Amino acid sequence: MLKVVNVEISTPDRRLFGPLSFSIAPGEIVGLQAPSGSGKSALLRWMLGALPVGLSAQGELYFDGKRLDQVATEARGIGLLLQQAALFPHLSVAGNLQFALTPSPSRRDDSGKIPNRAQRIAQLLHSAGLSGFESRDPATLSGGQQARIALLRALAAQPSALLLDEPFSSLDAELRTEFRRWVFDQIESGDMPALVVSHDLDDLRDCSRVIHLNGESINV
Amino acid sequence: MILKLLGWVALLVCIAIYAPILGLVEPLLTLDLPLQYQQLFALAEFYPALLGTLVSTLGSLVLALALSYWLMGALVFTQSYHRFTRQLPILLAIPHLAFAVGLYLLLSPKGWLERLLYPLDIGVWVQDSFGLSLAVALGIKESWFLCWMIWSQLQRSELADQFLVAQTLGYKRAQIIRTILALQLLPKLRWPLVAVAAYSLSSVEMASILGPTHPPTLALLAWRWLLDPVVEQQQLGQALSFLLLTMLLILVLLIWSLPKLMGRQNPNGDRSKSNRVLGRPLLWSLLALHLVLGLLVLLWSVAHSWFYPALLPGDWSLRAWHSLALEPLVNSLVLGVGAALFAMVLVLLVLELNPLFTAWLLLPLFLPVLPVVVSQYFSLLRLDLAPSGWVVLVSHLLWVVPYVYLVLKPAYLGLPEHHLLCARSLGVRPLQLFFRLKLPLLLRPLSAAFALGFSVSLAQYLPTVFLGGGRIETLTTETLTRFSGGDKRILGAQALLLLMVALLVFGIAQRLPQMIYPNRKAMH
Numbered sequence: 001m002l003k004v005v006n007v008e009i010s011t012p013d014r015r016l017f018g019p020l021s022f023s024i025a026p027g028e029i030v031g032l033q034a035p036s037g038s039g040k041s042a043l044l045r046w047m048l049g050a051l052p053v054g055l056s057a058q059g060e061l062y063f064d065g066k067r068l069d070q071v072a073t074e075a076r077g078i079g080l081l082l083q084q085a086a087l088f089p090h091l092s093v094a095g096n097l098q099f100a101l102t103p104s105p106s107r108r109d110d111s112g113k114i115p116n117r118a119q120r121i122a123q124l125l126h127s128a129g130l131s132g133f134e135s136r137d138p139a140t141l142s143g144g145q146q147a148r149i150a151l152l153r154a155l156a157a158q159p160s161a162l163l164l165d166e167p168f169s170s171l172d173a174e175l176r177t178e179f180r181r182w183v184f185d186q187i188e189s190g191d192m193p194a195l196v197v198s199h200d201l202d203d204l205r206d207c208s209r210v211i212h213l214n215g216e217s218i219n220v
Numbered sequence: 221m222i223l224k225l226l227g228w229v230a231l232l233v234c235i236a237i238y239a240p241i242l243g244l245v246e247p248l249l250t251l252d253l254p255l256q257y258q259q260l261f262a263l264a265e266f267y268p269a270l271l272g273t274l275v276s277t278l279g280s281l282v283l284a285l286a287l288s289y290w291l292m293g294a295l296v297f298t299q300s301y302h303r304f305t306r307q308l309p310i311l312l313a314i315p316h317l318a319f320a321v322g323l324y325l326l327l328s329p330k331g332w333l334e335r336l337l338y339p340l341d342i343g344v345w346v347q348d349s350f351g352l353s354l355a356v357a358l359g360i361k362e363s364w365f366l367c368w369m370i371w372s373q374l375q376r377s378e379l380a381d382q383f384l385v386a387q388t389l390g391y392k393r394a395q396i397i398r399t400i401l402a403l404q405l406l407p408k409l410r411w412p413l414v415a416v417a418a419y420s421l422s423s424v425e426m427a428s429i430l431g432p433t434h435p436p437t438l439a440l441l442a443w444r445w446l447l448d449p450v451v452e453q454q455q456l457g458q459a460l461s462f463l464l465l466t467m468l469l470i471l472v473l474l475i476w477s478l479p480k481l482m483g484r485q486n487p488n489g490d491r492s493k494s495n496r497v498l499g500r501p502l503l504w505s506l507l508a509l510h511l512v513l514g515l516l517v518l519l520w521s522v523a524h525s526w527f528y529p530a531l532l533p534g535d536w537s538l539r540a541w542h543s544l545a546l547e548p549l550v551n552s553l554v555l556g557v558g559a560a561l562f563a564m565v566l567v568l569l570v571l572e573l574n575p576l577f578t579a580w581l582l583l584p585l586f587l588p589v590l591p592v593v594v595s596q597y598f599s600l601l602r603l604d605l606a607p608s609g610w611v612v613l614v615s616h617l618l619w620v621v622p623y624v625y626l627v628l629k630p631a632y633l634g635l636p637e638h639h640l641l642c643a644r645s646l647g648v649r650p651l652q653l654f655f656r657l658k659l660p661l662l663l664r665p666l667s668a669a670f671a672l673g674f675s676v677s678l679a680q681y682l683p684t685v686f687l688g689g690g691r692i693e694t695l696t697t698e699t700l701t702r703f704s705g706g707d708k709r710i711l712g713a714q715a716l717l718l719l720m721v722a723l724l725v726f727g728i729a730q731r732l733p734q735m736i737y738p739n740r741k742a743m744h
Contacts (some may be wrong), residue, residue, distance in 0.1 A: 078388060079389075088381045090404055100389045157390055
């Protein structure tokens with residue numbers, strides 16, 4: 001369970017929103033909708049421990065009872081998917097996934113064996129319909145393929161929760177629906193809590209709940 | 221129409237200012253280079269001078285790159301990073317010569333460090349024969365320039381996103397620097413590294429103070445020979461300055477192959493191998509060093525008697541300040557303000573004519589100063605012009621224009637298109653658009669360009685002495701003269717004046733947007 005308690009984010013001049021509290025159950029996908037400049041991306045960055053310079057925040061963040069808001073970003077175990085895939089351009093597709101994998105896998109595959117690194121990458125790519133893409137240069141992939149690799153990379157690190165910041169907005173309408181369904185399936189099958197920031201009503205319709213941030217009024 | 225015409229005029233003026241660069245190949249045509257090099261290589265002093273030059277140049281390159289990577293990697297995307305990058309221009313504005321004088325007062329025999337360590341009897345040195353002290357000084361000074369270049373690259377949002385994503389994947393700062401940022405930044409830093417190499421290779425000012433003396437670096441050796449009245453010595457100096465150009469070309473090849481030499485580090489997913497980066501202690505140490513150097517220069521400038529091994533002067537006096545001449549200050553201000561303003565007008569008009577195909581304006585940054593100055597001097601002789609203040613001003617422009625362009629071009633290209641379109645739809649003509657919209661919107665980068673252009677002109681030593689025929693005295697030439705004089709009190713006062721003028725002009729330029737538009741937050 002991911003839990004946000006009384007978070008309040010402010011610029012030096014004014015309070016963007018808060019105090020805001022909500023929790024997200026394992027496998028639950030919660031949407032976050034708000035007008036531009038209301039602080040929704042700031043909330044995500046605060047949850048990651050990377051609040052932009054010039055903003056200040058108060059509040060607490062918990063995962064399964066463990067307080068996270070004082071923990072370094074890299075130790076929080078919260079994955080991130082951005083509007084831009086942010087694939088590392090100097091690494092191949094396999095290199096990007098390898099970057100996220102832990103040296104010793106903790107999960108056995110269907111046959112009960114612990115797969116080696118190359119097998120794990122092949123499995124991940126297969127799950128996204130991208131088998132054989134290991135040595136491809138990320139720059140040569142389509143937007144949809146890049147987005148899939150970005151999600152695979154986020155999931156490969158086995159995060160305990162996932163935050164998605166406008167993850168589908170760079171995709172065209174047809175691809176967007178298909179990709180959204182695939183991402184949501186992955187989150188639900190991974191049984192992890194997820195928070196999706198989006199302007200798009202279709203994205204939000206597929207979420208189990210939606211939080212509306214509108215100035216200081218918050219509807220959960 | 222008028223703007224286009226002025227743009228063409230500015231372009232022609234720039235071409236005339238840059239024309240002496242073509243003269244760099246002249247030694248190939250006029251000198252018997254094999255014979256000159258035979259003589260050069262037969263000189264016993266050549267090889268130690270070559271060693272000192274290689275150590276100081278390569279050492280400064282490696283140190284500047286290591287320091288800038290270390291600092292920026294440790295601080296990037298933290299609260300300290302924001303504060304540090306805002307203060308970077310101040311560190312950049314510190315003249316190389318003032319920094320070198322400060323280091324000399326700290327590290328020279330009977331300098332402040334030797335006084336501090338006096339009971340321990342630990343020897344302290346500058347001017348070592350390997351050029352190590354020069355390498356360290358150049359490395360620290362140039363690291364701020366590389367930090368600035370890295371900062372401008374990190375402004376690209378995709379690198380910031382990649383950094384955050386790597387953090388969410390469990391990687392610590394040091395690993396992200398090594399595996400993600402360093403490799404991607406290196407190809408982007410090639411030209412800045414060439415600029416650092418070009419400066420280090422032909423630095424005469426810093427080498428005079430901190431470099432080896434018997435023999436000095438190749439640049440200093442060439443400089444002395446070029447000033448020699450004997451024609452054969454002058455030709456040897458020309459051949460040596462051409463050799464510096466060749467050495468730079470080899471360094472360019474080395475810098476270009478650096479990303480390949482470093483290779484691609486394939487990640488193995490191990491998050492545990494991470495050391496603390498300790499960026500803040502490093503930054504504070506470097507800032508403390510600058511503060512100590514500033515204080516030392518100040519203390520010497522007001523010291524009356526300061527006997528060894530006392531840590532502070534015994535008596536105080538303003539005698540050193542009274543002995544300073546006014547003319548170098550006036551000349552520096554006139555040359556600096558004139559060159560900066562003229563360069564800004566030229567660059568703006570050239571950009572207005574066509575912002576594309578203007579990258580050649582950066583060329584002087586990637587050439588060693590000495591051969592270019594020699595070429596400027598021969599152009600002067602060919603045109604039958606006598607050394608004068610005007611000639612010195614034009615010679616300064618060759619280095620002021622590229623720095624002004626470096627600041628103004630991205631700002632010019634980044635002018636908000638919708639504002640310009642809006643104004644044009646309101647019937648505003650191009651000339652009005654330029655003066656009423658573009659110039660006000662460019663006020664902040666124009667202020668920065670002025671400050672940078674002024675400090676570049678202020679720092680010019682070789683063109684001032686060579687093209688001014690030794691008759692135009694500036695704060696920079698005067699500081700080196702005072703260094704030769706050997707009186708540390710006058711040297712301190714002169715270096716402090718140089719530092720104060722550079723920082724004062726920078727401070728005014730930084731506050732100019734607030735002063736002109738006090739009630740327009742977006743303009744600050």
